[in-house]
Amino acid sequence: MNRTISIIKKEFLQMKRDRLTLALIFMIPLVQLLLFGYAIQTEVKHIPTVVFDQSLSGSSRDMLEAFSASGYFDITCAAGSYDDVTRRIDSGEARVGIIFPPDFARQVKRGVPAAVQVIVDASDSMVSNQAIATANSIGLLKSQQVLFQKTLAGGPPYDIRVRPWYNPDGITAYYMVPAILGIIVTMTMVIITSVAIVREREQGTLEQLLVTPVKPLELMIGKIVPYIVLGYLQITVALLVAVLVFQVPIRGSLLQLYLLTLFFITASLGLGLMISNLAQTQMQAFQMSFFVMLPSILLSGFLFPRAAMPKIIFFLSYLIPLTYYLDIIRGIVLKGIGFHYLLGQVASLLVFSVLVLSISVLKFRKNIN
Incomplete structure (x- = not known):
């Protein structure tokens, strides 16, 4: 336990020293949220x-x-x-x-x-x-x-009254901004995590940790925890922008949103760690991360409805963590639904996280033996 805490402290100190990366972690998502929130409009007018x-x-x-x-x-x-x-x-x-x-x-x-x-x-x-x-x-x-x-009739023969729920005015920002938040977290957790760990391997700092009596699982936890904290900071900043700038209503429980976000952050971090075990250079890590990002954007339901996709693509989208998180964040923010409606999504993210992290730990242990 003490060794894990020591690794976490060193990771935070490394982040503090790397001011450029730390600035990018917060500035790029903020710019993307503002840019895409205003730019992406599904209702075509004028x-x-x-x-x-x-x-x-x-x-x-x-x-x-x-x-x-x-x-x-x-x-x-x-x-x-x-x-x-x-x-x-x-x-x-x-x-x-x-x-x-x-x-x-x-x-x-x-x-x-x-x-x-x-x-x-x-x-x-x-x-x-x-x-x-x-x-x-x-x-x-x-x-x-x-x-x-x-x-000159007294009224139409049929009285059809349409009542759109959750977003009656069809405001795109209400639908897109929560989804953009999921994209931002995916980008940070997958790309920055994988590239940062591969960079440590290239610089030799990871080998210095391996000569200590630290276990692979302890090392993984020590590397993951700081990025979980960063993920929550990003979530907080993005939600503030969503509410203050785009007036997105948060109808559900913020506590539930933060708790369930942990499963999504962990799943994304697991992907980043698995990529870092497979990649030999930072460029390889970046390219593999981009290979994960593109399907996340196109197939998760972020831009296009999954119901309209071919069956094989529809089922492949179940392998993407963002698919489940979009249901979670849109359900809590827009619909105000509770945890019992999202059990399937949470269970899927949990299984995905355990599977990917287990593969990452086993692959890491194989690399150091």
């Missing part, structure tokens, strides 16, 4: 739109006002022909084209379906999906209004 209105009637102007008032379509220019609409979309000046036929107003008055053509540049799927869904919603809403006025 899509540049070109209009070719051949009707020039009150009905067409009323429909255009509905498109503009939605906030998703910015009417940036008016076209004089179909070719003009095509040219503006091809050049990227507009992403959406709205075309009204000459008899639009007459069709509305006659009560027959009045066609409105909406051309969407689908080269960007996120923008096109948003534009298509919003345009259909606007058309449906306007149709309901016209039908209601014509029939």
Whole structure:
């Protein structure tokens, strides 16, 4: 026990001396949290739109006002022909084209379906999906209004009341910022831990510890504890930024969040230690860490919904610790759920941590024998 405490003290002293690394540990995550929190927006608004209105009637102007008032379509220019609409979309000046036929107003008055053509540049799927869904919603809403006025009914036959829970305004920061926090911790624990330990091996300081009567498990614990403390400091700073800058509500228990975060930090540290046992140089450690980071970002549900992934990729994502931690942090922060809802995620992280740390200890013992 005393030897382990001595290693922990030496590790903290080494961190204190390496001021640049210590500064990067805190500054890079903070910059990333602010940058990505503002930059990553899944709701696409203010899509540049070109209009070719051949009707020039009150009905067409009323429909255009509905498109503009939605906030998703910015009417940036008016076209004089179909070719003009095509040219503006091809050049990227507009992403959406709205075309009204000459008899639009007459069709509305006659009560027959009045066609409105909406051309969407689908080269960007996120923008096109948003534009298509919003345009259909606007058309449906306007149709309901016209039908209601014509029939003079006392109300619609169906009263569908949608109640979105947890993030009713669809604010991206509420969804993305907690996930970015998980990415930051993964980056720190995996990359910095693996590179730092390999650097010690290259400098010979690790061999100096090996000649002492310290056991491999004690050495591993001594190396892990300081980074756990750093991980919690990062979590604290990131949560403060999330609440104060992005106004992310924390609906659940902070104590539970901190306790369950320990399992995620331990799992990430286990990956870092395993990489440090496999890598021979700092460059190798960095490359292996990047190999872990990329799947964590792409396959964990951070950017893309896992339910939409192919089955084999969906099951492979279970091998990524961030997959479980995203459920934990989003569940506690946004939903306010408790520990009993997250038993499966916690158990998975615990099994992952024990497995990876055991492999790391065995591999380390094999290397020193």
